[in-house]
Amino acid sequence: SAPLCTASRISLLTGRYFQRAYLAGRGIHESETTMAELFRDAGYRTGVFGKWHIGGPPWDPQGQGFDEFVGHRVGAIDNYSHFTYWAAVPQHALLRGREPYREDGTFFPDIVTRESIDFLTRHRDTPFFLFVSYNQPHYPMQPEERFLRQYDHAQGARRIYGAAVTSLDDKIGQIVAALDEQGLRDNTIIVLMSDNGHSEEPQGIGGSAGPFRGAKKSLFEGGIRVPCVVSWPGRIPRGQVRQQIGSAMDWLPTLADYCGLDTSDLALDGRSLTDVIGGDAPSPHTALHWTLATQWAARQDAWKMISRGDTMFLANLHDDPGESRNLANDRPDIISRLRARHEAWVATGIKPIYTVESP
Template structure:
């Protein structure tokens, strides 16, 4: 393991969480590493320049890739919002985290069980200042609030989506205003929500530049409504819809990330701040998203699908001077790995509980390191999938990109990912033994993770 700082131990009790240990100093800064975690919403598998897109502009996210490591086989644990978010901040399969599907957005609803231990709780218990600026979507009742689950500061919305200027939830009636500063409703109509995220993030960085911090920024874009500022829409005047609106809102997000990273540079925090970027799942093809606009490249499926286009996402990590720069990694890694990886870099001891994620620090530093996940599982409703090495089995799959369900002989769909990443050639009939083995793996996994 690469050592980034000498350590001594501080014991801190946070609520009912076990003791965590944290370093007192680092060689250069006399303080632990900071963490910034950017989480895009509904970003397509290849919708960044550094992932091959040529018709939209993402210079600031590309800069993170140039100054860090970019993953080519990175997955999220679910192709839909709430379970993907729960998995990210708990380091667990969504089923084990108690969020197998989307959480209701209306007031008065439960969400991720309060007994789940989040990244915010772990790092705040180790002396970090923690903040969430953006979208929560993990419950609306007081016990399910970000402030109750380890994030000392919260600015954002609790529902699944809001209008970017009025900050009202409009997905289904009755409509309601949904922007909050901690537990206090906050009204600031007329300002784009992403601009507010930038302002609040910059203020948090200013206030905590001399303390170790976790800044979690789960954007609500490029998720619908695709309300980009005029200057971004004008950049894509020659693109047809729905790509034009999608490209504009993606560039709006990229610009927001650029502004936050400019503040990091201004405060001279870049060399001691671990920065991570990823999407929560693939792009949306819902009616509210104009039936598309995002790009999954060669991958089949989109949001709501356990085919590759729903679960394979862009992912980048940067820490200049410690993490390699301008490199790619082809090993399989998953969003649930970020929690233990962050703890590894920050020398924070994890509590004694089951984590499905594994530190990918060795993968980040070594292109030949083994994947921590020779086998991984997904389930959303009746859809399920298992990847074991290069084999991937999808059962009851839903190709949301082309609005078709996999039926008939394709209801059980086997692919060899080393040969066919498109998941268009079903080889289940040629390999019944593989189908049987992977089905057994799925049943064993489902019995373990389902309460």
């Protein structure tokens, strides 16, 4: 839903375009209902462990419906000292709830994994909503030596990035194994996804968007198209792929549908994907929209347009998923149609928030 982490997380938790739900520089608008609030009000225990990055009190996890939190509210921390060095003054950033928490020298993803497993074990006899927000492979990438050794064939940033992803895979596997051990796996929905495309920031390189153009902070597909895996044994088809377009903001209504929760009183931009996942139905979206400062993008069916000031870019993603050819001059009719879509969307109250960096 956005090529940046805070914006994408806001859409995920609210089911809304982040431009509607975000109080710039603060957090999620108080008028919004988060996924945690929805599930907590339905009797679920709620926990988030890892990276928050959607504001401090009253916009912190406790202010947004989470009963438990261990992690950091900033964009990045060192995985062993738990200090953030990406601020004007370096400071210790690890928290338990709203209180400082010290566990110096413990690998932060191990803390996230341990706390997540403890949460699901303590609440195995009650419904729970668990948001696990790992900070790897976000910088600083500090994978364990045992995983680095698996990538001795690679060099430089790719070796470190590969090891960080494998470390992440190991931690996710531990949580899934804990669900099995507690007899919860068949009654638990797991959604695995990223918030935005890989980083090209100097301290975070090593990732790849494969055939797609762009990266984090870009409205090309490499910045906004991310992998997503959903699992629910016996209820969701296994080993199948869906190509229909969806968005992070679709997960609130989708999970609410699966769990039988009423969202009729919520103003949502997201749409339930249950028919897409279960029956390969068409996408519930007629169009999707993105903004990044003065840039914007709109997609309808296979056509996607990016506006960068006076420059228009148009691609047919079915024919050219890598966005290598600009068809703006060839199809002015599509440009006009998508511009009208964008203007109608903006007229509903959309305002640009973030600054932009050229891809």
